[in-house]
Structures are given as C-alpha cells and as structure tokens.
Amino acid sequence: MEVIETGLLATHYTDHQALFFLEEGIFVDAQTASPLLPFGKTVHSLDLVVERAYLYDSTLMLRCQSSLPLDQIVENGFDIHNPKALLTFPDEKIQHLVLRAAQWLAWDEKLQYCSKCGSKVQKGKDLTEKRCNTCNLSFFPKFSPAVMVLIQRDREVLLARSAHFKPGVYSALAGFVDMGETAEEAAHREVKEEVGLEISNLEYFGTQSWPFPDVFMIAFKAKYVRGDINIDVNELEDARWFDVKNLPELPSYASISRRLIESFIAAEME
Numbered sequence: 449m450e451v452i453e454t455g456l457l458a459t460h461y462t463d464h465q466a467l468f469f470l471e472e473g474i475f476v477d478a479q480t481a482s483p484l485l486p487f488g489k490t491v492h493s494l495d496l497v498v499e500r501a502y503l504y505d506s507t508l509m510l511r512c513q514s515s516l517p518l519d520q521i522v523e524n525g526f527d528i529h530n531p532k533a534l535l536t537f538p539d540e541k542i543q544h545l546v547l548r549a550a551q552w553l554a555w556d557e558k559l560q561y562c563s564k565c566g567s568k569v570q571k572g573k574d575l576t577e578k579r580c581n582t583c584n585l586s587f588f589p590k591f592s593p594a595v596m597v598l599i600q601r602d603r604e605v606l607l608a609r610s611a612h613f614k615p616g617v618y619s620a621l622a623g624f625v626d627m628g629e630t631a632e633e634a635a636h637r638e639v640k641e642e643v644g645l646e647i648s649n650l651e652y653f654g655t656q657s658w659p660f661p662d663v664f665m666i667a668f669k670a671k672y673v674r675g676d677i678n679i680d681v682n683e684l685e686d687a688r689w690f691d692v693k694n695l696p697e698l699p700s701y702a703s704i705s706r707r708l709i710e711s712f713i714a715a716e717m718e
C-alpha cells in the first residue's frame with residue numbers, strides 16, 4: 449500500500465478503480481451495488497474532494513468529502529452504504545478490499561498522537577507504522593483477539609443474544625481474550641462465565657478480521673460436557689438450546705458466526 453499525492457490523482461489515476469469512503473459510509477453503484485467505481489468518472493459526477501488517497505494492489509482507497517445532498521447522489525446513479533453491508537457482496541475480492549480499506553483508514557485517522565507523551569506521531573518506515581520520535585516508540589495497527597464458541601449437544605446448539613442484537617437474532621457465544629491467556633483458555637472461560645457450562649473437544653473453525661472496530665475473531669466448535677444454563681445478565685439477555693430443525697433468526701452472512709452455525713446445520717442434515 450502506498451500514499452498517493454492527491455494532486456496527482458486527476459492526471460495519473462483517472463482510469464483506476466477506486467473505493468470512496470465518506471464520513472457517512474461508502475459510495476456504491478446504485479444498479480450493481482458494487483463499491484468499486486471508476487475514479488475519474490465518479491469524482492466528476494459526485495463533485496468530490498479527495499482528502500487522502502492510498503493505492504493497494506492497483507485499487508485506490510480514498511477518504512473524501514461530497515457537498516452533494518443525498519437525493520442528488522441517488523439521481524446520479526449512486527448510493528451510500530455502511531461498509532459492513534458490503535461484507536456479503538458476492539465478489540470476495542471486493543469484500544476483502546473493503547475490509548482492508550475500512551480498517552486501515554480508521555487506524556490512520558485515530559492514531560495521531562503518542563499514547564505515552566502526547567506528541568504528534570510521524571510516518572514510520574511503511575504505512576502500517578507510526579513513530580513518536582520523542583519516546584522512540586513505534587505504533588502499529590492493533591486488533592483485539594476474541595473467541596467465538598458454538599457448543600453442540602447432540603442435535604442441539606447453544607445460542608445466545610445480547611441486548612444490542614437485532615430483535616430475535618441469536619448467535620454463538622463470544623468474548624475477548626484476556627492478557628496472558630490462550631484462545632483455548634479464553635473459550636473455556638467465556639463459556640463458563642457467560643452461561644455456566646463446561647465444554648470439551650474444542651475444534652478450530654476459522655478466523656475473521658472484523659474492523660467495526662478492531663476485532664480479530666477466532667471461532668471454535670465445542671461439545672457440551674455438563675452444567676445447566678446460568679446466564680451472566682451483564683453480558684447476555686438470553687441463552688438457550690436450539691434443535692437443528694428449529695433454529696431462531698441467525699446473524700448476517702457477513703459474520704463468521706453465521707458460517708459457523710451453517711456448518712453445524714450442514715453436518716446435522718447429512
């Protein structure tokens with residue numbers, strides 16, 4: 449990834465494909481819903497001011513401002529979406545570009561000052577490093593590791609919901625990894641704390657970068673061993689066993705939790 453001088457965009461990059469991020473979201477083509485738009489044509493029709501520009505793998509990633517009202521944006525054939533909504537876009541390459549751009553832009557904007565002395569940080573050796581020259585400290589993008597656990601008991605799974613979920617949606621249990629802890633230890637601890645159950649046979653499923661904000665999710669399947677559901681009411685609103693044939697509304701396909709639950713359904717329906 450490299451920084452592009454915004455002054456060079458109009459002369460050198462008009463034919464490039466670009467992702468346009470605004471405060472309110474990301475521009476998409478209203479017809480195709482794709483966020484990958486031709487740079488020159490889009491800048492012109494939306495009267496955009498580009499504040500910062502980066503090039504990644506021949507795609508421009510842009511932070512910009514538009515003075516146009518929403519109805520005029522729609523008239524010109526565009527729409528503004530939440531970047532999260534694009535994580536279900538059919539083209540996985542575009543999903544990954546949006547994830548990368550959203551996470552990188554958020555980090556670059558947030559990290560302006562040294563957390564030890566408060567001095568303004570400077571660019572480091574590459575775009576994922578910033579430096580405080582007073583403290584001789586480097587800062588890199590940070591992720592918080594978290595674990596997700598889908599507990600199975602015969603043909604049932606344990607699903608739970610927090611108060612901030614969409615009404616009716618249940619998901620697998622999840623929580624952050626503590627300092628000094630392994631992901632496996634975190635999985636056992638979170639399950640014990642949140643629902644009071646003991647599990648075994650922890651089986652790795654997959655991971656996901658989730659930049660809303662900076663979570664790195666590690667997903668597991670596990671088998672129920674013993675215990676009755678005893679909810680931590682500070683974390684959860686409800687948790688229950690659901691039969692594979694009678695599941696509640698599940699999270700969006702954008703999140704790894706959906707893929708985790710779908711893999712259980714597929715295995716049980718065989």
Ligand SMILES: [Zn+2]
Nearest residue numbers: 562565580583
């Ligand atoms: Zn400092």
